[in-house]
Amino acid sequence: MEAGWEEVRAGELINDRYELVDRAGQGAMAQIWRANDRETGRQVAVKFLRLDTEDLRRLDPREQEEELEHLRLRFIREARFLALLRHPNIPEHYAFGTHGGVPYLVMYHVAGINLRKFLKDYTPLAPAVAVSAAAQFAAAFVHAHERGVVHRDLKPDNLMISERGVGFLIDFGIGKQLGIESTLTQPGSSLGTPGYQAPEQIQGEEATAATDVYSFCCVFYELLTGRAPFITNDRDGSVERQHLRTTALRPSDLAAGIDDALDELVLRGLAKEPEQRPTMREILDVVSELTPRHGDPEPLPWIPYDATRPFRVLNENTAADPSPEQVSAGGTGDDEDGGWLDPDAIELLCSAAERELEKGEPAGAVSELAGLVSRVREEWGRRPLVRQVWELTAGGLWLAGDFDAAARLYENIADDLVPGDNSGERADRAVFGLRAARCRLESDGDTGAAINVVTEAGYTAAALPEPYATQVETECREAAAHVSELLGTGHTDTNSGAAPERE
Numbered sequence: 303m304e305a306g307w308e309e310v311r312a313g314e315l316i317n318d319r320y321e322l323v324d325r326a327g328q329g330a331m332a333q334i335w336r337a338n339d340r341e342t343g344r345q346v347a348v349k350f351l352r353l354d355t356e357d358l359r360r361l362d363p364r365e366q367e368e369e370l371e372h373l374r375l376r377f378i379r380e381a382r383f384l385a386l387l388r389h390p391n392i393p394e395h396y397a398f399g400t401h402g403g404v405p406y407l408v409m410y411h412v413a414g415i416n417l418r419k420f421l422k423d424y425t426p427l428a429p430a431v432a433v434s435a436a437a438q439f440a441a442a443f444v445h446a447h448e449r450g451v452v453h454r455d456l457k458p459d460n461l462m463i464s465e466r467g468v469g470f471l472i473d474f475g476i477g478k479q480l481g482i483e484s485t486l487t488q489p490g491s492s493l494g495t496p497g498y499q500a501p502e503q504i505q506g507e508e509a510t511a512a513t514d515v516y517s518f519c520c521v522f523y524e525l526l527t528g529r530a531p532f533i534t535n536d537r538d539g540s541v542e543r544q545h546l547r548t549t550a551l552r553p554s555d556l557a558a559g560i561d562d563a564l565d566e567l568v569l570r571g572l573a574k575e576p577e578q579r580p581t582m583r584e585i586l587d588v589v590s591e592l593t594p595r596h597g598d599p600e601p602l603p604w605i606p607y608d609a610t611r612p613f614r615v616l617n618e619n620t621a622a623d624p625s626p627e628q629v630s631a632g633g634t635g636d637d638e639d640g641g642w643l644d645p646d647a648i649e650l651l652c653s654a655a656e657r658e659l660e661k662g663e664p665a666g667a668v669s670e671l672a673g674l675v676s677r678v679r680e681e682w683g684r685r686p687l688v689r690q691v692w693e694l695t696a697g698g699l700w701l702a703g704d705f706d707a708a709a710r711l712y713e714n715i716a717d718d719l720v721p722g723d724n725s726g727e728r729a730d731r732a733v734f735g736l737r738a739a740r741c742r743l744e745s746d747g748d749t750g751a752a753i754n755v756v757t758e759a760g761y762t763a764a765a766l767p768e769p770y771a772t773q774v775e776t777e778c779r780e781a782a783a784h785v786s787e788l789l790g791t792g793h794t795d796t797n798s799g800a801a802p803e804r805e
Contacts, residue, residue, distance in 0.1 A: 309402060309404075310322065310333070310335065310350060310401070310402075310404070312324055314401075315340075316337065316348055316399075316401050316406060316408070317397060317399055317401070317408075319339060319340050319341055319397075320337040320338070320339055320340070320346060320348055320397075320408055321337055321338045321340060322335045322336075322337045322348065323335070323336045323337055323338060323345075324336055326347065326411075328352075329473075330352075331351065331352055331373060331376075331377075331475055332349050332350060332351055332352055332377075332475070333349070333350045333352055334347055334348070334349050334350075335347070335348045335349075335350070336348075336411060337408075337411075339396075342685050342686065344411075344685070344686070345411045345413075346396060346408050346409065346410065346411050347393065347408070347409050347410065347411040347412070348406055348407075348408050349406060349407050349408075349409065350401070350404050350405070350406045351373060351374065351377045351404060351405045351406070353370060353373075353403075353404060374405055376475060376476065377405045377407070377475070378398075378405070378768050378769060379474075379477070379478075379769075380407070380473075380474045380475050380477065381395065381398040381407045381768075381769045382768055382769025382772050382773070383446075383451050383474045383477050383769075384407065384409060384474065384769075385398075385726070385729070385769045385770060385772075385773045386449055386451065386769075386772070386773055386776065387445060387446055387449060387451065388693070389441070389442055389445040389446075389656065390441075390468065390649075390652055390653040390656045391438050391439065391441050391442035391445075391468065391469055391470055391471060391653075392442050392445065392446070392470065392471050392472075393409040393410040393411075393412060393470055393472060394409060394410040394686065394690075395407065395408075395409050396408040396409060396410070396686075396726075397724075397726060398726070398769065412462045412464050412470050412472070413464055413465050414462050414463050414464035414465050414468075414470075414607060415462065415463055415607050416458065416459055416460075416461065416462050417435070417458035417459070417461040417462065417463065417521070417525075418457075418458035418459045420458075420463055420607060421458060421524060421525070421528070424605045424607075425528035426528045426557060427525060427526075427528070427605075428559075428601035428602065428603075429526065429557075429559045429560055429561070430593075430594050430598075430601045430610050431525075431601050431605065431608065431609050431610055432522075432525035432526045433564070433589050433592045433593055434467075434593050434594065434609040434610040434612070434613055435461075435463060435469050435525055435609035436518075436521075436522045436525055436585075436589050437586065437589040437590055437593050437613075438468065438469030438609065438612070439461055439469050439471055439518065439521070440518065440582055440585050440586040440589060441586055441656070441657065441660055442469070442470070442471035443471065443514055443518060443582040444582050444583050444586050444660060445660070446471070447480070447511045447514070447581075447582055447583075449776075450479050450480040451474070451477055451478075451479060451480070452477060452478055452479075452480055452509055452510065452511055452513065452514050453471070453474060453477050453514050453517075454476050454477055454478060454503075454509045454513065454514070455473065455475070455476050455477075455495060455517075456471075456498060456514055456517035456518055456520075456521060457495045457497070457498045457517070457521065458521060458524065459473075459495075460472050460473040461521065463607040463609055464607070465606070465607065466611060466612070466646065466649075466650070467607060467608045467609045467610065467611035467612055468612055468649075468653065469609060478509065480510065480511065496541060496542060497520070497530055497532070497541055498517045498520045498521065498530075499516075499517070499542075499545065500512070500513045500516035500517060500545075500576070501516075501545055501546050501574050502576060504542055504545060504546060505546075510576060511581070511582065512576035512577070512579045513576065514582065515571050515579045515580065515581070515582055515585070516571060516572060516573075516576075516579060518571065518582070518585070519531075519567075519568050519571030519572050519579075519585075520572070522568055522571070523550065523553055523568050523572070526553040526557055526560055526564065526568070527553050527556040527557045528556075528557065529556065531550035531551075531572060532544035532545055532548065532550065546574070547574075549569075549572075550568075550569065550572050552565045552569065553565055553568055561592060563588055563591075563592070564588075564589075564592070567580065567585060567588050567589075571585065586660070590657075593610075593613045594610045594613045594614045595613065595614070596613070596614060596615075597614065598610070598613075598614045599614075600614065612650055612653050612654075615650070643674070643677065643678060643681055643682075645682075645687060648674070648678065648687060648691065649687065651667055651670055651671060652667075652671070652687075652690050652691065652694055654666075654667035655667040655668045655670075655671050655694045655695075655698065656694060658698070659694065659697050659698060659701065662701060663701075664697075664698035664699075664701050664702050668694065668695065668697075668698030668702075669698075671691050671694055671695045671698070672695045672698065672699070674691060675691060675692060675695055675711070678691050678692075679692075679718075684718075684719050684721065688719065689715060689719045689720075692711055692714070692715050692719065693715065695711060696708045696711040696712050696715070696737070699711065700737075700741055705741040705742070705744040705745040706741070706742075706745050708737075708738075708741045709738040709739075709741035709742050709745070710738075712734045712735070712737045712738035712741065713734070713735070713738045715734045716730070716731045716734035716735050716738070720734070725766050725767055725770045726770055728762060728766060728770070729762070729763075729766055729770035729771075729773050729774050732758075732759040732762045732763065732774045732777070733759075733773065733774060733777045735755055735758075735759060736755060736756065736759050736774075736777040736778060736780075736781045737777070738755075739751070739752045739755035739756065739781055740752070740780070740781050740784055743784055743785065743788060747788060749785050749788055749789055752781065752784075752785050753785060755781070756778055756781045756782050756785065759774055759777070759778050759781075760774075760775075760778050762774060763775045763778060
């Protein structure tokens with residue numbers, strides 16, 4: 303068997319950049335380390351694939367090699383998904399590679415608590431806390447589903463709440479692409495975790511976005527009531543049997559203060575038939591109406607990891623109580639520019655802007671970010687938060703119809719904020735170039751120029767390894783489809799707009 307995760311030690315340098323500090327966690331397939339990024343100075347998480355688990359040790363050498371290859375492919379797929387997903391409630395993907403023969407991926411480090419421990423320590427939760435956490439997790443799922451990714455293993459262990467109350471969806475290790483049959487799952491196998499599996503998962507059927515909805519509503523039920531929707535008992539039998547045959551009690555039968563709309567929503571999400579469940583977008587629309595608003599008091603009793611905070615406190619350094627449209631991200635200095643920018647306030651502002659973009663309604667938070675584009679670059683250089691500000695601003699300009707400004711900003715991101723030449727940076731430059739081309743199409747209709755950009759990006763994708771190639775190819779297909787619409791063909795021109803086939 304190859305060198306395994308046990309050889310990784312504190313102080314090791316990964317990719318000549320990420321210095322391991324300490325082990326932050328471990329699962330059946332992977333081990334997570336906290337590390338310092340020497341280039342940006344920020345903490346990151348480095349996830350290593352485990353290559354010497356007890357299950358692997360029980361296999362003979364040939365079976366070990368087959369299983370290792372299977373695990374590597376899953377790990378690569380997870381890295382590809384994280385590269386496709388950019389959302390404040392999903393840890394950002396930074397790098398992917400191997401170290402001593404062990405695959406690893408580098409992502410945003412969430413300083414916080416997983417939902418399993420959170421529920422154990424702080425149940426019962428105030429309804430506002432439960433709803434606020436659910437709204438953030440739902441927003442992450444909306445983003446993933448709209449990009450064709452299903453998680454397939456939602457449970458409290460795969461959700462986190464940061465010290466500032468921001469919710470994160472983690473661990474896409476057994477995720478899959480919608481509409482693509484997984485080659486990494488045995489036919490008839492039951493993925494997911496007992497107690498949170500949808501009926502179709504229990505029966506070994508193909509998972510869809512509705513499968514995630516069911517698991518999400520199991521978790522939401524637990525947030526609201528302090529217990530899972532089904533527990534083993536003498537009358538109803540096993541938990542698995544109940545998931546297949548029994549209707550759950552209304553959450554309000556088990557806990558006080560739960561809105562009728564939440565009762566109905568959660569029970570719809572626990573419908574046995576996938577087509578009877580709401581979409582994650584419908585869930586987000588309902589819970590978003592019930593989250594706290596800026597300036598609301600903190601929930602009682604007070605708890606750390608307060609999930610209401612991103613909704614109640616957009617900027618803790620602002621003495622007044624501005625509306626979200628007026629929130630300032632400045633510091634507390636006395637100079638005319640308001641002092642140094644506060645990174646925590648900017649991150650909260652980015653979360654507010656992301657929620658506006660998810661609704662398709664760029665408003666105050668996006669406008670505030672747009673006014674900070676030059677300033678964040680001057681103060682912070684090329685740190686990831688600067689790029690997040692620029693990306694959200696460009697997305698807001700695009701939705702608002704200011705296509706020329708959006709195109710210029712996307713081009714500036716590619717030229718100024720992505721300076722290196724590794725695989726991830728080449729992929730990012732291609733993606734931002736494609737988004738700029740799509741904005742140019744909206745403003746001037748120059749399909750010839752767009753075709754050139756798509757073709758060049760296709761050649762870039764063909765020379766990239768996974769998961770970066772897929773990231774660029776996805777953007778290529780969207781841009782090529784847009785060109786085809788303008789040309790009136792109604793389909794993608796594979797000769798001019800598709801990525802060259804990779805060997």
